[in-house]
Amino acid sequence: MAQSTMQAGAGRLRKLLLAAVGLQQSSRNVGDVLFHRSIHNHRIKRPSIVHKRSTDILHDPWFNKGTAFPATERDRLGLRGLLPPKVMTFEQQYERFMVDFRQLEANTTDGADDMNALAKWRILNRLHDRNETLYYHVLIKNIKHFAPIIYTPTIGLVCQRYSGLFRRPRGMYFTADDRGEMMSMIYNWPAEQVDMIVVTDGSRILGLGDLGAQGIGIPIGKLDLYVAAAGINPQRVLPVVIDVGTNNQQLLENPQYMGLQQRRLDGEEYTAIIDEFMEAVYTRWPRVIVQFEDFQNKWAFKLLQRYRNVYRVFNDDVQGTAGVALAGLLGAVRAMGHPMEDIAKQKIVVLGAGSAGLGVVNMVKQAMMRLQDHEKATNQFWILDQDGLITSSRKGLNPDVRQYARETDEHDGLKEGDSLLEVVKKVKPDVLLGLSGCGRLFTKEVLEAMKESGCPRPAIFPLSNPTSNAECTAIEAFQYCGPNIIFASGSPFRDVDLGNGKIGHSNQGNNMYFFPGIGLGTLLSGARHVTDGMLHSAAECLAACMSDEHLREGIIFPPIPRIREITAKVAAAVVKEAVKEDNSEGYRETNARELRQIAEDEGELSAYVEEHMWSPEYSPLVSPHSY
Numbered sequence: 028m029a030q031s032t033m034q035a036g037a038g039r040l041r042k043l044l045l046a047a048v049g050l051q052q053s054s055r056n057v058g059d060v061l062f063h064r065s066i067h068n069h070r071i072k073r074p075s076i077v078h079k080r081s082t083d084i085l086h087d088p089w090f091n092k093g094t095a096f097p098a099t100e101r102d103r104l105g106l107r108g109l110l111p112p113k114v115m116t117f118e119q120q121y122e123r124f125m126v127d128f129r130q131l132e133a134n135t136t137d138g139a140d141d142m143n144a145l146a147k148w149r150i151l152n153r154l155h156d157r158n159e160t161l162y163y164h165v166l167i168k169n170i171k172h173f174a175p176i177i178y179t180p181t182i183g184l185v186c187q188r189y190s191g192l193f194r195r196p197r198g199m200y201f202t203a204d205d206r207g208e209m210m211s212m213i214y215n216w217p218a219e220q221v222d223m224i225v226v227t228d229g230s231r232i233l234g235l236g237d238l239g240a241q242g243i244g245i246p247i248g249k250l251d252l253y254v255a256a257a258g259i260n261p262q263r264v265l266p267v268v269i270d271v272g273t274n275n276q277q278l279l280e281n282p283q284y285m286g287l288q289q290r291r292l293d294g295e296e297y298t299a300i301i302d303e304f305m306e307a308v309y310t311r312w313p314r315v316i317v318q319f320e321d322f323q324n325k326w327a328f329k330l331l332q333r334y335r336n337v338y339r340v341f342n343d344d345v346q347g348t349a350g351v352a353l354a355g356l357l358g359a360v361r362a363m364g365h366p367m368e369d370i371a372k373q374k375i376v377v378l379g380a381g382s383a384g385l386g387v388v389n390m391v392k393q394a395m396m397r398l399q400d401h402e403k404a405t406n407q408f409w410i411l412d413q414d415g416l417i418t419s420s421r422k423g424l425n426p427d428v429r430q431y432a433r434e435t436d437e438h439d440g441l442k443e444g445d446s447l448l449e450v451v452k453k454v455k456p457d458v459l460l461g462l463s464g465c466g467r468l469f470t471k472e473v474l475e476a477m478k479e480s481g482c483p484r485p486a487i488f489p490l491s492n493p494t495s496n497a498e499c500t501a502i503e504a505f506q507y508c509g510p511n512i513i514f515a516s517g518s519p520f521r522d523v524d525l526g527n528g529k530i531g532h533s534n535q536g537n538n539m540y541f542f543p544g545i546g547l548g549t550l551l552s553g554a555r556h557v558t559d560g561m562l563h564s565a566a567e568c569l570a571a572c573m574s575d576e577h578l579r580e581g582i583i584f585p586p587i588p589r590i591r592e593i594t595a596k597v598a599a600a601v602v603k604e605a606v607k608e609d610n611s612e613g614y615r616e617t618n619a620r621e622l623r624q625i626a627e628d629e630g631e632l633s634a635y636v637e638e639h640m641w642s643p644e645y646s647p648l649v650s651p652h653s654y
Contacts, residue, residue, distance in 0.1 A: 239273030240286025258640025358583030461498030548601025
């Protein structure tokens with residue numbers, strides 16, 4: 028009787044909710060989704076079941092609330108007397124932490140940049156160790172200020188010194204010594220469900236090279252950004268390092284190094300270890316997303332191609348960098364006064380034919396074909412490496428590069444091995460891309476030649492990292508190429524004062540604009556694979572986020588404080604594309620058919636994405652042992 032009464036009440040509530048949004052009872056699928064969503068949004072926050080009591084809870088960063096535990100929970104969980112008597116609010120705790128942090132900043136030592144950066148990382152890391160909810164609240168509210176601390180550039184310094192900084196384990200370590208054991212090891216992770224894994228083998232950490240097991244700092248920092256920017260639940264993420272040794276002689280000789288002190292494995296031995304890891308992960312969590320991070324170029328493309336049609340995988344260094352670069356170019360085309368589709372008409376000179384350069388060029392070429400069905404898109408690129416312009420007369424070309432090789436009998440008078448300056452003068456490009464990994468190759472003469480290209484707003488993109496490897500600085504670009512350029516770099520540069528109240532905007536093509544939306548959109552769509560179409564939709568969405576007014580000023584990327592809003596938009600575009608490609612299986616309570624209907628309405632789709640983004644709030648805690 029009681030059950031039937033509850034069902035009748037739920038039915039009446041459902042009718043009221045449907046009426047409120049203007050739907051009839053017959054609108055069953057979307058109505059059901061709206062009904063469950065409304066119930067979800069209006070109910071009291073669901074409690075978390077915690078199988079711990081007393082100090083065990085205080086030492087667990089997933090459940091610890093510190094001084095914010097209310098009196099009822101202190102009684103229920105055996106905490107009375109273990110905390111100071113005052114019950115602080117979440118915001119009071121936040122302000123208390125920020126006071127401490129501001130005092131630290133005020134007391135920093137001039138000229139000791141590394142020590143100051145590490146001190147800031149330490150205080151944030153200590154908060155992360157004791158209270159994850161408060162940590163992410165602090166991070167989200169100060170994302171512009173703290174992102175450079177928890178990720179680049181500070182995280183590079185942290186990785187270099189990780190063996191000395193290590194205090195508390197976070198994430199998992201799979202090694203060459205664990206062959207044959209990974210399937211059982213994966214069940215050592217305490218979370219029942221994991222949505223997102225970021226994994227590295229430590230072979231190419233940022234621009235620092237092989238740091239072996241110390242590279243674990245990269246997945247930790249990357250997942251912090253997934254939580255802060257995309258609202259991925261922090262209890263459902265897993266940072267991983269696969270330690271197959273290191274070729275870093277300093278680490279091999281350092282008695283404090285915490286990884287395997289042996290030479291890095293290669294070839295079939297290496298792929299067998301990665302294969303075993305992937306099989307173990309997808310056996311326990313079949314719908315998890317794995318993001319590869321900071322693998323050396325030799326393996327980055329191979330592993331992506333090996334797994335991308337089998338699992339839900341993504342490589343941020345290959346696909347994320349290319350996606351952000353594409354978004355920047357689409358924004359630059361808009362800033363030139365053209366529609367995005369006109370990217371197919373841009374003449375693009377690219378310095379750098381390595382994995383990063385080819386990754387960007389391939390994605391831009393695909394965008395040209397996608398937006399304008401441009402069959403001869405490869406004709407829009409002139410690619411140079413350390414030996415100059417690449418033409419069809421070059422011997423021993425990699426097939427990936429050969430498709431872009433210029434014919435030597437073309438009317439522009441170019442020949443094999445021409446220098447960057449010669450190419451710019453003869454081609455008169457609209458866009459100059461730097462992905463060489465070598466600094467200061469966009470010389471004064473090259474930039475002055477770009478000024479004479481005939482393009483009213485040439486795009487200058489020195490994308491190589493770190494700052495010392497950038498092909499030119501923002502000041503050099505505006506000084507030698509003129510005030511009307513569109514400038515975007517891989518590393519951060521300050522805006523340039525052009526005089527007369529004008530500012531030369533220095534845009535940073537930060538992957539942070541891209542990968543969180545890819546991960547969230549893939550998760551919420553239940554996409555079977557991360558496709559090129561999903562990546563292109565994300566880039567187009569990111570480029571479309573900028574207003575015409577900002578573009579006229581030369582601003583092609585949004586401000587970092589808008590990152591959650593931007594990520595939600597990008598994720599929605601990814602979901603929509605996955606549905607369009609029939610690549611979607613739905614997520615949790617929303618099946619593929621319901622998601623297809625949601626994706627037809629922009630407002631519904633936005634609401635669907637936003638409601639699934641985790642936000643840091645304390646949940647009521649209940650212990651089965653309390654009663």
